[in-house]
Amino acid sequence: MSILVLAEHHDGALAGATAHVVAAAQQIGGDIDVLVAGENVAAIAESAAKLDGVSKVRVADNAAYAHLLAEPTAALIAELAGDYSHVLAVASTTGKNVLPRVAALKDVAQISEIIAVESADTFKRPIYAGNAIATVQSEDAPKVITVRTTGFDAVAEGGSAAIEAVDLSFTKGADNAQSTFIKEELAQSDRPELGAAKVVISGGRGMGNGENFKLLDGIADKLGAAIGASRAAVDAGFVPNDMQVGQTGKIVAPDLYIAVGISGAIQHLAGMKDSKVIVAINKDEEAPIFQVADYGLVADLFEAIPELEQQL
């Protein structure tokens, strides 16, 4: 068996999420190759080569793969996939965009967002917003899989895998007439990334407006936390949508999750109920969030939050 892992990278750096997917690949067993596709990705390949358990890093460095547009990237992976029993990627917006296209090109099903490896062909994945866990078995070759990073601890960095360029002679280079990258508007933040933060503090509709989200800054600074939001807060325009935690936003599992003014709808719980410790601050003592919270404080957040910030 051999496994191909698509490297996740942003702004010229390997994303930490990749190390979680390599961990999932190790549980499946076999040689693990990492594919680094993009433009000017030499430094990213160097980082990927350091991940424990990686046998080889394959580099597809070409303008056609800049921004990892689905059409050229899926064609590339489908071309390479024949040599592998499994193809894995992070269940990020990149992995979710590209991998199903790869699966269909290979005429195989995809198994989305696995949280556990039972064996090389059997996996666990959440369905119905995480309210049921399905165990599924696939006889496909290759098995195309996206990995929910919160289900696997990242591998360490101590390796030194070989790095080799992928022979791109099968493609006519940037022969992608179907899709063109126009622009990206990325939220600038000095805080840790939501998916990787050890502490997350999230605000919901109870915050009242976008201005009040600043109340969470002080606590986030003191705890080194990322700031998240419920869908209600995003839909109300309080904060941008890349902060959304939930079934259709980001899935987080930090050591500490503080939910402020969040009622705790099924769809939000899907994104955070695997956190180690959950704290809920809400003035409605009937709010469903209290059913999953380890520590609940029934209080007006506008009084409790400044007090909490002071005490930390």
Place this chain on the structure above:
Amino acid sequence: MKVLAAVKRVIDYNVKIRVKPDHSDVDLTNVKMAMNPFCEIAVEEAVRLKERGVATEVVAVTVGPKAAQEQLRTALALGADRAIHVETDERIESLGAAKALAKLVEEEQPGLVILGKQAIDTDNNQTGQMLAALTGLPQGTFASEVVVEGGKLKVTREIDGGLQTIELSLPAIVTTDLRLNEPRYAKLPDIMKAKKKPMDVKTPADLGVEVASKVKLLKVEPPAERQGGVKVGSVDELVDKLKNEAKVIS
């Protein structure tokens, strides 16, 4: 141009699901069903494209059991012109659905196909991407804005760090994210009128496709229950518990 909007019948998003006692699947008996929320957004966008004069015809399509015709009627009431139902009682996952939809794309030759980004039952987030692969068309997934201009499609996509804008040649496949639009409600007169709109029923065999899922579902279990927590009386007590009991802050 013609627009195809794909819809799926799923458990209503507000229902708290139950796993069957024999762990074979989720219990769907006597549970309220509805159109998948992302599909509502897809139908809404298709209808708006028609209202803007971009689309000439909106065709709602689904792959699923007989009862899924309810959701097609909903789509017709929301403004779709006609419907196509690929009827099957098989357990379907994304690849099978995408294969059936690819045949409909071949037959109907739409300029655009709009699907939801994921169904809230399987949470797969695959069908649109697979359809794009099978038809050889470009894809604009997780769209929060769609503009047709100069024979091209400009799609703003929700990605992990913010927003990305891409331009696609037409025909193309688009999948909807939550913030693409606010779906309208069907009005009673429109619901009555929808009963008279044409609905074409086909089988996977008519299309020459195999739709059953090849991935075996071995078991469905409820997730591990979280231990019920405690209510604290004050911020002091909360900070004390986090430091000394949970040891998550120092």
